[in-house]
Amino acid sequence: MIQPRGGVRKGWQEGHVIVAPDKFRGSLSAPEVAARLAAGLRAVRPDVPVVTVPVADGGEGTVAALVASGYSGLQTNVTGPVGNPVVASFAMNGSTAVIELAEASGLRRLPGRATATTAMTATSAGTGELIRTAVRRGARRVVLGLGGSACTDGGAGMLTALGAKLLDANGRPVPPGGAALRRLARIDTRELLRVPVVVASDVDNPLLGQRGAAQIFGPQKGAGPREIEALEAGLARFSEIARRDLGIDATDQRGAGAAGGVGFAALVFFGATVRPGIEIILEELDFARALSGARLVITGEGSIDEQTLDGKAPVGVARAAWRAEVPVVAVSGRLSIDRDMLRRFGIDHAYALTELEHDPRVCVAHAGPLLEQLAQGIAAAHLERQPIRSR
Structure with missing residues (x-):
């Protein structure tokens, strides 16, 4: 197994955030989504270690x-x-x-x-x-x-x-x-x-x-x-x-x-x-190891809807995080499923770009900056300041 780039290594601090999204189809690849989210988090909480682990479910990307x-x-x-x-x-x-x-x-x-x-x-x-x-x-x-x-x-x-x-x-x-x-x-x-x-x-x-x-x-x-x-x-x-x-x-x-x-x-x-x-890809990425000591996981994909619940990447990531008792936040371009239903699948909170920009075409064209803005809000809401213990 490989160590995810920037992953949890000896000497890293407790309390890192894992950013593990799938692609936003027609807009950004999974690595691009992860990079934008990480940039938004660091803009608000530069003191919190961020581990980017872009994921996929076996399909394109x-x-x-x-x-x-x-x-x-x-x-x-x-x-x-x-x-x-x-x-x-x-x-x-x-x-x-x-x-x-x-x-x-x-x-x-x-x-x-x-x-x-x-x-x-x-x-x-x-x-x-x-x-x-x-x-x-x-x-x-x-x-x-x-x-x-x-x-x-x-x-x-x-x-x-x-x-x-x-x-x-x-x-x-x-x-x-x-x-x-x-x-x-x-x-x-x-x-x-x-x-x-x-x-x-x-x-x-x-x-x-x-x-x-x-x-x-x-x-x-x-x-x-x-x-x-x-x-x-x-x-x-x-x-x-x-x-x-x-x-x-x-x-x-x-x-x-x-x-x-x-x-x-x-x-x-x-x-x-x-x-x-998604189960196979998470195993290949040694995702369980990355979860050790994490305080939050951010996952997502372009559209979170009923199909997401059929084993798509965000649900697979949430299941793995649930086993490690790490809370999960999901981001998407658009969200068309009840948040209470998502909680049953291990996703504690969900956010969509359409909450920032109502025009879906603008969301697709400017997904990168919008994701950074969304991540800044997530950092403010979910990454309260707390002592971080060294390993």
């Missing part, structure tokens, strides 16, 4: 958060979701690599907007290429963060990039994309590069059905009713052939539908475990 906390950040050229070349990053610490699917195969990697065509043909091949590069760099364990994908190919592209062969009835490779899986006749895994994988995801959807990858997430990727039907058929065929050729059925397992079915491929072909992303 996971690699950036880990690199900000001391992981090595590496880049490589990979295949984008529709065959377009992209430069993607991953993070490493010792023999552990953290791969963020959104870096290689995410919606933001499409050269244009998502369409019905991209929904049918988008591939996870770039994610497989990231894993292969990480293994060549010495990775012996992969944390695979799933979220924000452009693909609904069941992880077929990822497997192909790692050496598996997905063949049609004539022995030809099946083309990229989930719809083409309808032609799948055989899976050859003799040359598949295998590595232990832990899936970081807060999605518990199965592969198929009304809560499956195609029907729930397909519309976000440009799929209409016809495309969803084709993608569902392709994923069903993939599941059928995988069950026949490998003797494993993971169709209904928790997380199989994550990232367009990439979770399914990780479960079946790598024997992966699926865990809430």
